[in-house]
Amino acid sequence: MLKTRFENYPKGKPFSTILGDFLGQGIFNVDGHSWRFQRKMASLELDRHSVRSYAYEIVNHEIEHRLIPLLSSVCSNSDDGNGVFLDLQDVFKRFSFDSICKFSFGLDPMCLELSLPLSKFTIAFDMASKLSAERAMTPSPIIWKIKRILNLGSEKQLKESINIIDSLAKEVIARKREVGFSTQKDLLSRFMRSVEDESYLRDIVVSFLLAGRDTVASALTSFFWLIGTHPNVASAIRLEADRVLGLNQGLKSFDQMQELHYLQSAIYESMRLYPPVQFDSKFCEQDDVLPDGTFVRKGTRVTYHPYAMGRIQEIWGSDCMEFKPDRWLKDGVFFKENPFQYPVFQPGHRVCLGKEMAVMEMKTVVLSLLRRFNIEHAAHESSSVPRFSPGLTATLSGGLPVLVKERTSTTIES
Numbered sequence: 259m260l261k262t263r264f265e266n267y268p269k270g271k272p273f274s275t276i277l278g279d280f281l282g283q284g285i286f287n288v289d290g291h292s293w294r295f296q297r298k299m300a301s302l303e304l305d306r307h308s309v310r311s312y313a314y315e316i317v318n319h320e321i322e323h324r325l326i327p328l329l330s331s332v333c334s335n336s337d338d339g340n341g342v343f344l345d346l347q348d349v350f351k352r353f354s355f356d357s358i359c360k361f362s363f364g365l366d367p368m369c370l371e372l373s374l375p376l377s378k379f380t381i382a383f384d385m386a387s388k389l390s391a392e393r394a395m396t397p398s399p400i401i402w403k404i405k406r407i408l409n410l411g412s413e414k415q416l417k418e419s420i421n422i423i424d425s426l427a428k429e430v431i432a433r434k435r436e437v438g439f440s441t442q443k444d445l446l447s448r449f450m451r452s453v454e455d456e457s458y459l460r461d462i463v464v465s466f467l468l469a470g471r472d473t474v475a476s477a478l479t480s481f482f483w484l485i486g487t488h489p490n491v492a493s494a495i496r497l498e499a500d501r502v503l504g505l506n507q508g509l510k511s512f513d514q515m516q517e518l519h520y521l522q523s524a525i526y527e528s529m530r531l532y533p534p535v536q537f538d539s540k541f542c543e544q545d546d547v548l549p550d551g552t553f554v555r556k557g558t559r560v561t562y563h564p565y566a567m568g569r570i571q572e573i574w575g576s577d578c579m580e581f582k583p584d585r586w587l588k589d590g591v592f593f594k595e596n597p598f599q600y601p602v603f604q605p606g607h608r609v610c611l612g613k614e615m616a617v618m619e620m621k622t623v624v625l626s627l628l629r630r631f632n633i634e635h636a637a638h639e640s641s642s643v644p645r646f647s648p649g650l651t652a653t654l655s656g657g658l659p660v661l662v663k664e665r666t667s668t669t670i671e672s
């Protein structure tokens with residue numbers, strides 16, 4: 259049985275080790291028993307209709323009150339009224355951080371308010387993620403381990419960032435205990451109603467932030483990169499929305515989204531070509547044999563590669579390199595591929611717990627932006643292939659500079 263190494267961690271291992279150890283080895287830091295308990299609880303919470311509707315409310319609010327006003331402001335700020343360039347990747351990172359913080363512990367870091375400086379928490383979080391990813395690039399783990407023991411350079415910085423995140427997370431939990439959490443809807447308050455252990459609560463919250471922030475931003479960035487070169491897909495999404503929701507009518511409910519099959523197909527197709535988690539590793543706990551008969555020795559690192567798997571002709575056909583949302587439709591209805599052939603959210607017992615939330619978030623953003631704006635690549639970007647920086651999630655090096663123009667023919671009523 260292949261298991262990730264963190265399942266063997268001793269109980270109560272402090273959070274200060276999570277960011278360091280989660281590189282390619284999973285996200286939670288608890289042992290097998292409590293991990294399963296935590297996972298069960300987390301999925302129970304996320305599967306609830308009330309939780310999904312709450313997530314939908316947050317995302318919608320962030321879009322209507324921050325994302326759209328921000329994009330509209332860059333359209334009107336240009337001298338000729340034709341728009342100015344904007345780094346859409348940076349905007350999506352800010353958007354998804356605000357959304358996941360509000361969802362996870364009811365805290366609004368206001369990253370999309372560009373006029374405000376980024377909070378201490380956001381800066382520390384970014385720094386810790388970056389430094390953790392850089393560990394993977396050191397020629398040998400011994401280097402960073404020695405630096406950690408001696409508390410030097412990047413390891414010293416990492417420790418400081420983690421301390422900031424740790425103490426802010428503790429502060430949030432303490433404040434919630436003071437003001438009461440019985441009626442609050444965020445994830446932390448829901449967990450606090452049944453869990454006492456403070457470090458456990460802190461780990462849940464930080465794990466969700468880690469898992470839900472850069473992944474969504476990455477998926478949205480790649481989607482809009484593809485849309486820039488496939489205006490026909492943007493038109494098809496708009497047409498479907500007008501047909502299903504009504505001309506110039508916004509989404510009325512979370513459930514109405516299920517009827518947008520082409521939109522869903524376009525999102526799945528975009529993540530087939532550009533999965534946010536491009537590869538992911540597991541470590542074999544004991545000698546094992548893979549289903550195809552390959553022997554795997556205890557301690558071996560096994561990596562699955564969604565980016566490569568999305569480009570395999572035997573799975574996707576001879577047109578596997580093309581962006582074709584229609585491949586996900588049967589008689590106009592979206593059908594899911596076998597998750598073991600499309601492991602973007604990791605299949606099996608360890609499937610992403612935020613999968614539904616992530617797809618909902620993406621659909622809501624894509625729909626809102628495409629119906630209100632024309633978003634074009636900066637001229638020099640349009641013909642190039644995307645280049646990614648090394649990191650835990652796919653990030654376009656140089657960002658995604660776009661030109662945003664308001665579509666004059668539409669006023670969406672929500």
Ligand code: HEM
Nearest residue numbers: 284469470473474477534535602603604608610611612616
């Ligand atoms: C497009 C966006 C997303 C993608 C592609 C994605 C993908 C993944 C993948 C591949 C894993 C497995 C990681 C591993 O075990 O090594 C994972 C785990 C996880 N994801 Fe997501 N994720 C996304 C968004 C989200 C969101 C928005 C949330 C939270 C609301 C979330 C919560 C989680 C959690 C809690 C786990 C850990 C599950 C476990 O360890 O058993 N994810 N995700």
